[in-house]
Amino acid sequence: MTEIERHDYDVLVIGAGGAGLRAAIEARERGLRTAIVCKSLFGKAHTVMAEGGCAAAMGNVNEHDSWQVHFRDTMRGGKFLNSWRMAELHAKEAPDRVWELETYGALFDRTPDGRISQRHFGGHTYPRLAHVGDRTGLELLRTLQQRIVALQQADHAETGDFEARLRVFAECTITELLTDPDAGTEHHGAVAGAFGYWRESGRHVQFSAPAVVLATGGIGKSFQVTSNSWEYTGDGHALALRAGASLIDMEFVQFHPTGMVWPPSVKGILVTEGVRGDGGVLRNSDGERFMFGYVPDVFKGQYAQSEDEADRWYDDQENNRRTPDLLPRDEVARAINTEVKEGRGSPHGGVYLDIASRMPADEIRRRLPSMYHQFKELADVDITAEQMEVGPTCHYVMGGIAVDPDTGQSRVPGLFAAGECAGGMHGSNRLGGNSLSDLLVFGRRAGLGAADYVAGLDRRPAVREADVAAAAAMTLAPFDAHPAGAGGENPYTLHAELQRVMNDLVGIIRTESEVVAALDRLAELRARVHDVVVEGHRQYNPGWHLTLDLRNMLMVSEAVASSALLRTESRGGHTREDHPGLDAEWRHRVLVTHCVRDGSGLGSGAAVVLRTAVEPAEREPMRPDLLALFDLSELEKYYTPAELAGHPDAGRSAALHPEGGTA
């Protein structure tokens, strides 16, 4: 075997989106030598696609906002499945994380008195999203990228080397985590490093590091209609599983209600919720604002019942209730799905999103410049004059690596996760705007957790050469000639088939028979991926890269489908047509995915795609002081009576507080 490039760091961050960069900044600021590895160029991560804003209860636009109100909104949005500790930390720390960005040079839109402006978004009681027009994610990622550069400049001034303590390995893909069975706990070997390849040259690279932070984002590229970029292949989810960590809540996949539906080549591209936050409304083919008919029981009383009230709410939130156009995303996506199914859709299978009739053209161009640009350039639609056609698109996975809320550590010692690839924070459905704040809050915490972990080690875990050799062999297997008669599969064809399976059978509406069929199809694809033959050589070869990514996509897709099969209720990003209601007995249960091994570890090389298994476990009950932030009458819609025995109002007739008044 040729020489493998080797590097040694204190903390290895995999993924250079918001969570990864924030984690790296923290680890470096704590004095640790930190490496960031990313599949794309530095500054291209999917975070740039976030449009609407970053939720933080700063109270700049409505002073009644507070962490408690944000916490409640987040738990409601997730239908009370969220890790309450994560939701608490998130609501409390988000404002500090946003203000910190200003010290790095971020330029958010301003209020008249010069503070950070905040906009309305689905499920948020008050205007809460710090934003920059409709390109907030770009601002956030660029700001963090420039902060990394600032730290490198400081290191350069001190040592003469920009990369002395913080280096970015761009266009480098990690294929396997390396663990040391002689370190860590009885059950889980500690992280010792990672193995991967340079996309540009195809050459192998091995990192030794006692702490690894996974910040690899989501899984959307396993679905056909998605707002996600090619990078979203569930790498972190799969790497964590193979290293011995577990995933939770994998059945919960968010379909953003408004993706473009026409022309076909742009189907799925995101249309920001900011359109509705700023006044845009959904209409069906009869011109009717149909969302008024879709307010579910659990949200009755919290949303406007007439168009007049909804329109007044934009200017006066104290005396009016918000428009049902801004219900949480799962509700809106299902409503659109139903309208289309019942024949009230637009010509290309979506519904209409109307901002043109709601505000002057100049105002639209000022507030939503990239939406204006996107529709003009890609669909020939002038959104200041015409309605947009929109429909649901796979957008976000709520499920992810099970982590300790405070430190981000998984059950594998030294393995941390933050951002979309970590699970728990968003429960069954994420509120818009809570993703950017999530990755800041928990990116920082994971960086901190990793730094503390490394400081507490008395010896560094060691990489086993056999594991390195096995990982290297695995990446090169697709180049091997196959026995005559073996298919010679095309990775692009397999990927397209996987996307269709997940889209059609494990999509926005699920049934037992379809999910079972999907699991059969996935088994077929797992077998066929053995037969992929890659053409060409190792230098920047996208067919090869896709083949290796497929391993992860297939593994994570099985986790999603198996979890979806087990959860026999409908909640958030998991809708079972054959089990349409919320079930309180499912609320307190969590589905945990782990990797099924044949016992011989990584070295076996037997299976290209390792199998997963899903088992139910109990969720930790919410801390009583947090539970007491909710009215008993609301909790009763979600909880079993036994779980509410400790609520202060239990046993008394529930006193109704108006929302916003109990904080």
Add this chain to the structure above:
Amino acid sequence: MSYKGRFRVWRGDASGGALADFEVEVNEGEVVLDVLHRIQATQAPDLAVRWNCKAGKCGSCSAEIDGRPRLLCMTRMSVFDPGDVVTVTPMRTFPVLRDLVTDVSFNYAKAREVPSFTPPAGLAPGEYRMAQVDVERSQEFRKCIECFLCQDTCHVVRDHDENKGAFAGPRFLMRVAELEMHPLDVADRVPAAQDEHGLGRCNITKCCTEVCPEGIKITDNALIPMKERVADRRYDPLVWLGRTITRRRD
């Protein structure tokens, strides 16, 4: 609405290469990147092309289409006639790695040479106050998606590798302007713009503005105002007189 489109795509690496001909299906509403992906999936699985978001937001898929620097994902096939041969080549200003993928590390090196945002001492997080009208100037520049098409097209470095050391290029001169116009940045960036980043080499032909997919007025709003600040400082007779007098007192 489908037709067989004719494409010529540069294939090769640092040691050389040539245009390869493809006949490939083109469907309604597609962009050039869709067609390249179809070539990958059906004819040339190892065709190297960088891309990410496919929505004009990440700036990864920069290349030259019929010689013009463009984003592959934002160039619609409807701008061509079905009979046209569409030629796709890598950005010329940067060294080719493989096929349409170039080595853009020049840009990351230049980014490190611009001193970062320097906030006023003692201003606590959360205490930043700026007027919308004041942040808008820099916000325009922060729309930049770092596709590096402006760097690619700029004649100071296009076909002039020898200038690369002394010239930051429009993207990073604009970064200097962005920080200079940041309402709270306290660093003085004017002398370095001229002396270290090579602002004087720009002769405002506006090619960068023309290729910017974000429509940023790079020349008018960033480069010319920076040149004016340099001129004010260096060539204003009153400033010169003032400086001379101060120096005499020293």
